[in-house]
Amino acid sequence: MALVRDLPIVFMSIDEPWADEYWADLQAKAPWAKRVHGVIGLDACHKAALKAGGGEQVITVDADTLVRPSFFELDVPDEFIRPNCRVEWPSQNVINGQVYGNGSLKCWPGKMIREMRTHELSPKGQVSIDHAIGAHISAGKASPRVHVPEVHSDVNPALTPYHAFRCGFREGVRLSLGGGGGVHHRLDLRSLPDRQIRRLVACCSVGADCENGLWLMYGTRLGVFMTQASDWDFTAINSYPWFDSFWADLISQRFAKGGTTCRYTGFRWSPDALAEESAALGAHLATHFGLEVFDLSPAESRLFKQTGPEPMDWWMSDSFGYMYLKGHGIAADHARARRLFDVGVLNDVAASYNNLGRMAEQGLNGGVDTESALALYEQAVLRGDRFAPHHMANLLRKLSPDDQFEDMRADMLDWLAAERGYDPYSLVEKREAAE
Amino acid sequence: MKPLARFEALALMPRNQPRGLGLRIRQALPRAVLVPSSNRIAQLAALNAMEGNYVVIMPPDILPKADFGQVEPDALLLQAGYRIGWLARNAVTGALGASPCPQVWQRCDLIAYYNESLPDQGLPPCATMPLCHNTWAFNYASRPAFLAGFDHALGLMAQDDNKTALTVAASYGGDQPYADWWHLGALNAMVGAYQAMLEYEREKVAMAAGRKMQDRLVDLSRRANAALGLDIVRISRQNAAFFRQDRFAIAGLGYYRDLADIYAPLGAAGAVSAENWREAARWAWGSAADDRASSAG
Numbered sequence: 001m002a003l004v005r006d007l008p009i010v011f012m013s014i015d016e017p018w019a020d021e022y023w024a025d026l027q028a029k030a031p032w033a034k035r036v037h038g039v040i041g042l043d044a045c046h047k048a049a050l051k052a053g054g055g056e057q058v059i060t061v062d063a064d065t066l067v068r069p070s071f072f073e074l075d076v077p078d079e080f081i082r083p084n085c086r087v088e089w090p091s092q093n094v095i096n097g098q099v100y101g102n103g104s105l106k107c108w109p110g111k112m113i114r115e116m117r118t119h120e121l122s123p124k125g126q127v128s129i130d131h132a133i134g135a136h137i138s139a140g141k142a143s144p145r146v147h148v149p150e151v152h153s154d155v156n157p158a159l160t161p162y163h164a165f166r167c168g169f170r171e172g173v174r175l176s177l178g179g180g181g182g183v184h185h186r187l188d189l190r191s192l193p194d195r196q197i198r199r200l201v202a203c204c205s206v207g208a209d210c211e212n213g214l215w216l217m218y219g220t221r222l223g224v225f226m227t228q229a230s231d232w233d234f235t236a237i238n239s240y241p242w243f244d245s246f247w248a249d250l251i252s253q254r255f256a257k258g259g260t261t262c263r264y265t266g267f268r269w270s271p272d273a274l275a276e277e278s279a280a281l282g283a284h285l286a287t288h289f290g291l292e293v294f295d296l297s298p299a300e301s302r303l304f305k306q307t308g309p310e311p312m313d314w315w316m317s318d319s320f321g322y323m324y325l326k327g328h329g330i331a332a333d334h335a336r337a338r339r340l341f342d343v344g345v346l347n348d349v350a351a352s353y354n355n356l357g358r359m360a361e362q363g364l365n366g367g368v369d370t371e372s373a374l375a376l377y378e379q380a381v382l383r384g385d386r387f388a389p390h391h392m393a394n395l396l397r398k399l400s401p402d403d404q405f406e407d408m409r410a411d412m413l414d415w416l417a418a419e420r421g422y423d424p425y426s427l428v429e430k431r432e433a434a435e
Numbered sequence: 436m437k438p439l440a441r442f443e444a445l446a447l448m449p450r451n452q453p454r455g456l457g458l459r460i461r462q463a464l465p466r467a468v469l470v471p472s473s474n475r476i477a478q479l480a481a482l483n484a485m486e487g488n489y490v491v492i493m494p495p496d497i498l499p500k501a502d503f504g505q506v507e508p509d510a511l512l513l514q515a516g517y518r519i520g521w522l523a524r525n526a527v528t529g530a531l532g533a534s535p536c537p538q539v540w541q542r543c544d545l546i547a548y549y550n551e552s553l554p555d556q557g558l559p560p561c562a563t564m565p566l567c568h569n570t571w572a573f574n575y576a577s578r579p580a581f582l583a584g585f586d587h588a589l590g591l592m593a594q595d596d597n598k599t600a601l602t603v604a605a606s607y608g609g610d611q612p613y614a615d616w617w618h619l620g621a622l623n624a625m626v627g628a629y630q631a632m633l634e635y636e637r638e639k640v641a642m643a644a645g646r647k648m649q650d651r652l653v654d655l656s657r658r659a660n661a662a663l664g665l666d667i668v669r670i671s672r673q674n675a676a677f678f679r680q681d682r683f684a685i686a687g688l689g690y691y692r693d694l695a696d697i698y699a700p701l702g703a704a705g706a707v708s709a710e711n712w713r714e715a716a717r718w719a720w721g722s723a724a725d726d727r728a729s730s731a732g
Contacts, residue, residue: 070722099721149717149718149719149720149721149722150721150722151721151722195684198680198681198684201677201680201681202681205677292676294673294674294676294677295673295674296674296677297671297674299668300668300670300671300674300678302666302668303602303606303666303668303670303678304677304678304681304682306599306602306666307599307602307603307606307607307682308682309720309723311684311685311719311720312718312719312720312721314685314715314718314719316718317714317715317718339711339714340714342711343711343714343715343718346711346712346715347685347715347718347719348566379505382502382505
């Protein structure tokens with residue numbers, strides 16, 4: 001077991017005017033912390049952090065994140081100190097109250113950082129707008145990330161208008177593409193899971209009570225709009241020089257010369273003009289993409305955060321169980337996987353019903369039990385799981401190979417899986433070709 | 436255990452029930468007997484005419500989703516003598532609550548309750564599952580909405596640590612039908628009224644005489660904030676949808692903790708369930724879920 005306070009911890013800043021204050025705060029809590037500053041590129045920055053940390057693991061802290069003292073009392077179990085496993089503690093966003101990966105604390109294995117090729121270093125032909133690419137941090141369920149459902153940090157990405165805009169814009173692009181580890185091509189927003197839509201809507205709607213909160217919301221809305229409404233190359237968000245010129249040439253000009261002044265940069269801007277344009281953008285998102293965002297007043301924003309608290313991403317227990325099931329990043333342990341899927345079922349996670357069904361069908365952690373497997377698949381299908389219809393169809397065909405009715409049922413389930421986005425037989429493609 | 440759809444059920448129908456309520460109940464619970472909520476004799480007769488050991492009781496204004504019938508109650512809890520309840524979502528605020536909520540009772544306990552012949556220990560204890568398949572849909576007329584808001588707020592005021600729940604009750608859901616009457620009822624209770632029907636009639640008379648609902652709500656909100664130290668906000672109708680959509684996706688931590696505590700002493704199987712519910716709480720609510728355990732330890 002490794003204590004957090006025994007691990008290298010590195011603060012990463014680039015151009016944030018408040019970075020010295022936040023760095024001083026971290027140093028006061030963790031005197032062994034190191035800092036990297038001004039490294040261009042998010043991939044390069046993490047490689048520099050590993051080097052600065054000087055160990056085989058490194059905990060990274062973003063420049064807009066304040067670490068709570070409770071973090072330094074934690075330990076990281078040995079089973080997670082492995083070369084392909086990243087441990088992540090979500091952060092609470094003080095502007096919109098959301099608790100998720102933005103600004104999260106991460107414990108990286110050195111091997112993963114050295115071998116990853118993300119953001120500006122992504123291989124030619126591959127798209128990367130977060131740390132989810134390639135064999136080391138891959139997209140989807142196999143992502144070897146241990147998500148620890150505990151909050152030990154607060155992120156404030158809105159300390160200047162520019163940084164609020166930049167962070168909001170990046171989140172708008174990333175969340176509208178399915179979030180971290182999601183697919184990196186344009187999606188119909190209506191196909192995103194409810195929970196991601198809720199988060200995106202909250203990021204677009206909450207924060208008018210905070211300094212520069214409007215900029216964060218405006219940035220998020222514009223990020224969604226530009227991603228969805230045009231063929232603009234969204235990988236531009238990896239480039240901070242691109243953001244600099246986007247801001248200087250277009251955005252800052254648009255709202256400059258108002259009555260509000262940034263306390264860090266002296267930039268003057270008009271909150272009324274910004275609010276007006278943000279509302280217009282919100283109307284476009286609703287009209288063109290069916291994304292209903294809200295213009296909460298400062299009092300309503302405050303109420304939203306006060307009547308929390310925000311829950312964790314409880315469905316992550318399923319991803320964690322899947323890591324144990326498949327041995328992704330950590331040693332395979334079917335009993336532990338089973339327990340995490342059981343926990344997912346208690347929290348009504350559709351994917352956990354499906355994974356328990358798979359375990360029952362394949363006799364993992366117990367004998368083969370096709371009857372239970374069918375019942376579990378059915379529950380997963382009812383709850384909207386994407387993979388369960390396909391697995392259920394296969395099992396029905398296997399159990400009743402000569403039954404026409406079951407075969408027809410299985411065909412319909414395959415179509416359902418395809419409609420939900422899992423189409424191993426390319427049914428949708430074939431239908432479109434036929435039409 | 437079998438799913439609830441195969442249980443007998445007693446559905447208490449409110450006065451002036453909204454059209455289709457009985458149909459919706461029977462979609463989920465096909466064996467439901469629909470009885471007026473005001474007629475205890477008919478309710479008792481229906482219970483006596485049933486045959487099973489267990490019965491689902493649906494309080495007035497509780498509207499199940501069709502999937503409620505697929506839920507299987509835990510035999511371990513029933514055999515240990517518990518009633519089992521499931522949370523219901525408030526149709527105005529979106530909050531999840533256990534009162535009122537559908538419950539499975541042992542039929543003999545329920546009959547004894549109606550006959551006022553329960554043993555000395557009183558009502559059988561209730562285990563509330565932190566899952567929601569029902570809506571508490573009281574907002575089909577001004578009277579039930581007002582009375583529901585009033586009783587709900589009175590209930591909350593009797594609890595500790597109630598500020599957030601009271602704020603939600605009086606702030607959320609302004610875009611829903613009869614939400615103003617729910618808020619009015621809740622706010623009346625918060626500023627010290629205690630006779631719901633009397634207050635309802637008074638408010639109706641005042642409205643008929645020209646009092647503006649929104650002015651009254653603003654005034655009562657100010658008084659409730661001052662009296663109870665709350666932060667009630669009159670949310671705009673446009674933004675009210677956001678608060679319902681984006682909050683209460685999952686049950687509160689207290690429901691998880693209570694259930695884990697109930698399971699813990701129920702033998703080896705109970706201990707496993709208790710541990711699983713604690714783990715589920717940790718995934719839903721983070722380290723807050725461990726606080727009590729660590730402080731107790």
